Amino acid sequence: MAEENVARGSVLFTGYRSLGVYSNHIPHVVRYHKKHKEFYLVTSVGKSFLTYNVNKLGQVAVSNALPEPISCLAADRMLVFAAHSNLLKAFARNKEVVHTYQGHEAEIHLVQPFGDHVISVDTSNVLMIWDIKSEEEYLQLTFDKTNFAISAIMHPSTYLNKILLGSQQGSLQLWNIKSNKLLYTFQGWGSGVTVLQQAPAVDVVAIGLTCGKIIIHNIKFDETLMTFQQDWGPITSLSFRTDGHPILAAGSPLGHIGLWDLEEKKLMNQMREAHSTAIAGLTFVHGEPLLITNAADNAIRVWIFDGPGGQGRLLRFRMGHSAPPTFIRHHGADGKQILSAGQDGTLQSFSTVHDRYSKSLGHGSVDKAKSKKVGLRCLSLRLPPITLFASEEARQSDWDGIVACHQQSLSCTTWNYVKCTMGAHKLKPPDLKNSKTLEIYATASDITSCGNFTVIGLSNGSVDVYNIQSGIHRGHYGKEKAHGGPIRGVVVDGLNQVTITAGSDKLIKFWKFKTKELIQTTSLSVPPTAVLLHRESAMLAVALDDFTLNIFDIETRRLVRRFQGHNGRVNDMTFSPDGRWLLTASMDCTIKVWDLPSGCLIDCFLLDSAVVSLTLSPTGDFLATAHVDDLGIYLWSNKSLFSLISLRPLPADFEPTVVMLPGGADEMEVEETVVEVENTNEDIMEYESPEQLGEKLVTLSLLPESRWKNLLNLDIIKQRNKPKEPPKVPKSAPFFIPTLPGLVPRFASDAQGDTSQSKIVNLGVLEQKSAFFVQLEEALTRQNYSVPLKTIKEMGPSSVDTELRNLAPENGGSVEVMQSFLKMIQSMLDTKKDFEVAQAYLALFLKLHLKFISSEPILLEEINAVLPSLEETWLNLQTLFNQSLCVLNYMKSALL
Known part of the structure; x- marks a missing residue:
């Protein structure tokens, strides 16, 4: 039984895809598709890579995942090359591995396609050249790390069979790989080479150095044409504009981009803070005034140079959290938008339909007016990251519909989803407005279903009510404080009748929402961790510090279910739309599904990293999860909506198996998982209802009502349906063949002459028994x-x-x-x-x-x-x- 359970994985959910992950520190690759006549952008996102069309930045493909994170990317006209550890693999159609090149003993960090060959360099300074189709090793070169540690590689245009290598020591070497000869050594400029980039002019190469210098060098005559000095640290990437403007773009570790005029030999413009982290890669699209940039801040940006002064403006972008998300919730009844708060301080909305519907609500600011003048990049004006929030779409078109609590902050901010910005109010109790103490902060919040009020709990035990439209304080619960310790959760029922608060003093209190009167107090054995209310079914889930779960019916205010089985702190909970299932995520890295009517655990699966927040869509089709130290939000499909699922209680000794995140398993693992799921489906027998459930129960037939309901009134129905006049004989066909009477005209056959027209009744027919x-x-x-x-x-x-x-x-x-x-x-x-x-x-x-x-x-x-x-x-x-x-x-x- 245990082996069968381990083999099946999750019964209810299967991995679908990830959201909010667009780029990492690996430089992107731009390739041109001749048949489509379109440029495509390839970015790495860990173990797989994504392909976008440059025209709209729409995601067109996701590659099969590799066993380890990708260390470098490259592409030619047909294939995408991705290296992981000491292996190099070639992908066709942006998805499938078609070639694998084995031979390196150290991690590969440089890859360069070269006609029918591909060149790879590992960290032990071994350069290998492979035949792409046959996967055979063509040439291997080993360099001495102390004299020439390869740091950059490039194929100069029109230089047949030649490659240019840059080193950490600063020197450059030009090699003929066909004859395996060193043709020339460039002495360098006393600083390590970071980037080599071919200029639009033949024989000219741009060289980026660790000291911040950019050298424009003619490698044919070994002459330096011009030198630029950048003050932002080492050069991380270089790209030449090719649409008629002699401009060179250079990236820096601070996220700034410098634009250098090659005719006047000076800095033309600066694009400061284009990214919040080091520029990983930048590329001018060939023949177009478009610059593509990516960085480790999980953003892809396309800049267009169409204004005066040569300043680039942001044309389109794809941006996710630059630090892991900590709290996610579905927004809206259609389940197509997921609100996410991250450690980077931003509040973002991700669309499950298409990335173009995703949007960022930005950072919270201490002074909104001042931040507009100075800019939100000023760290001193930023609010701490959002720890949790509550949203309601009922009045979001009229005023703010989101209330957020910030880390160690007393003030709660409002946010406007429609305008995609922070709202006008900072909600704070009147008696603490002048207090600057950091000991009191907001710990819980909820919005009423009407969208007019918000209830906020504080760490000192106070619970306050505010009007969202005006931001006015409307009272608080309790004479002085609602609880004797920090508030762990507040919820309001769907009719604004009852407010429920949970505190660390082991008490759950029920209050009248309007009059603030205490209705009932319920004691718990241990302090609660969090609470969650399903308003439609009036079920309140309370997670306790001993890792157990209590379910209360707020109508009767009684405990109706108790679940235990987690071995770590319960991080988050979510109900199914119909209120039958409770899904919980714990620090033990498991997700468990509890069936409330039966009181049983019906599904459990294990993940590589703990889930910090999860939410099930209002339509029940997708489960979204956010994980520890992970920038992405992962979607899981609910299999019960499109296939037969046998829900059986899991045994007490059930041991869950590890389920890979969507896009986190390699191709072989996916195939094996599919086989296992198919085998388990064979064991599931479809339940056939017996003809009668019990002897004491009355069973109805499956006959339609028309068969039996009108039997007593049949004579009345016949009388009512009796025609007022006899049916008319249809007209004859327009030629000599006679027709038979009836609703459908039929031709009379020769057999009509044999038909008896006698009016004598055949009594033999009446005497026959039915x-x-x-x-x-x-x-x-x-x-x-x-x-x-x-x-x-x-x-x-x-x-x-x-x-x-x-x-x-x-x-x-x-x-x-x-x-x-x-x-x-x-x-x-x-x-x-x-x-x-x-x-x-x-x-x-x-x-x-x-x-x-x-x-x-x-x-x-x-x-x-x-x-x-x-x-x-x-x-x-x-x-x-x-x-x-x-x-x-x-x-x-x-x-x-």
Whole structure:
């Protein structure tokens, strides 16, 4: 049993994709697709790389993941080369590994495609040249690290079979790789080489140095044409503009970009703080005034140079958190937007549909007016990172709809989702407005479902209410404080009737929202960690410091469920939209799904890193998770929406297996996982409901109402549907062949002459017994009425009426057959199956033959036998109906 559970992974969720991850410290690659006539951008995001079209920065492909993080990227016309550890792999169609090059003993850090070959250099200073198609080693060169440690590589344009190598010592070497000869050594400029870049002019190369110098050098004559000095540290990347403007762009470790005019030999412009971290790569798109930049701050930016002065302006970008997200929640009822607060201090919204719908709400600022003048880059004006927030879209078009608590900050900020900016108010208790102490700070917040009020809990035990539109303080709970310790959670029900607060003093308190009166206090065994309310079902989940979970019904204010099984602090919780499941994430790196109606654990899976926050979409289709020290938000598909899932309680000794993050498993691992899931699906047997659940339960038939509901009124229906005038004979066809009367015109055949037109009634047809009649006769002796019951259930209302009329002796029937019919009704009532059909057949039978039955002792005796079963069944149903109506009336009166 344990082995079967380990093999299956997660029953309910499967990895879909990641959000909010766009770039890391690896320089990007730009390649041109001749068939599409479009430029594509390739960026590394750990173990895989992403491909974007430069035109719209739309993501077009995600590669299969490698076993280890990518160390460098390169690309030619057909393939993308990615190195990890000591292996180099070539990807086709931006996704699949088609070639693997093995031979390096150290980590590869430089890759250069070179015609039909690819060059790779590892950290032990070994250069290897590979034949791309055959994967064979063409040449291997080993350099002495003390004299020439390779730090840059380039193929000069028009230089056949030649490569230029730069070293950490500052010297350069030009090699002919076909003859394996060193052609020339450039002495260098006394500083290590970081970048080599081909200029649009032949024989000219731009060389970036660790001292910040940029050397424009002619390698044919070994002459330096010009030198620039950058004051921001080593040169991280270089690129020449190729649309007719002699401009060189240079990147720096501070995130600044310098633009150098090559004609006037001076600094033309600066793009300060283009990124918040070192510029990893920058590339001018060939023949266009577009500059693409990427950095380790998880951002890709495209700048356009179309204004006066040569200053680049931001054209389009893809930007995620530059530090790991700490709190995520779905925003809106459609489940297509995820709000995320990160350690970088920003609040962002990621779209699950397309990246173009994602947006950033920016940093929080201490003084909004001053920050507009100075700029949000001023660190002294920034607020601390957001620890948690609450959002509501009901009035977000009118005023702010998000309230956020900041790390060790007393003030809570409001944010406007529509305007994508921080709001106008900083919510702070009036008696603490002049206080500058850091000992009191906001710990919990919630917004009412109407979007008008917010409730904020503080570390000193106070709980305050504010109006979001005006920011006015509307009161607080308790005489002085609501709790005797820090507030661990506050929630408001869906009707603004009850406010629930949880404190570290081991108490949960229920308050009237409007009057602030205390309704009830519930004690806990240990302090709570966090609370979560599902407003539709009125279920309150409370995570405790002993890693257990308590579920309260806020209508009755009683404990209804208790779950235990986590081995670490519960970081976050989320309910399914229908309130049946509670999903919890813990520091033990597991995600568990608890079924509230049954009180059982139905799913559990283990992850490589702990989940710090999770949220299930309002539509129930995607689960989103944020992890420790991870910039991405990962989406998991809910398999129960599109496939058969057998939900069974997990045993107490269940050991979860590790599930890889979306995009975090290599191709082989994905294939094996699919096989395992398929094998487990074979073991899941589809549940087939029995014909009857219990002997005491009444079971209805599956017949449509038209088959039995109108049996008593069949004569009225026939009378109403009787035509007022006889049907007209359709016109003959427009040629000599006569037609037959009917709704559909048909040609008369030669056989018409043989058809008997006699008006004499054939009595032999009337004397023939029906199949139902014969089956009733046989059932009287066998005492098994399943066959005639099946036959009559397949008949329509008119056929049933005809069969029951023909049971009387005057229509060719007999008393014995009528007795057999009553016995069939008796068996239906005894087994309590097809209850409504039995009632309809019996009612019609009595309506047709009541006078005849009263004159026959045998039928009267049979009727008296049916009567007790009928009364007993109906009395049981009537009792259940009355009980249900009583409970319903009580619930209505309680709500009123």
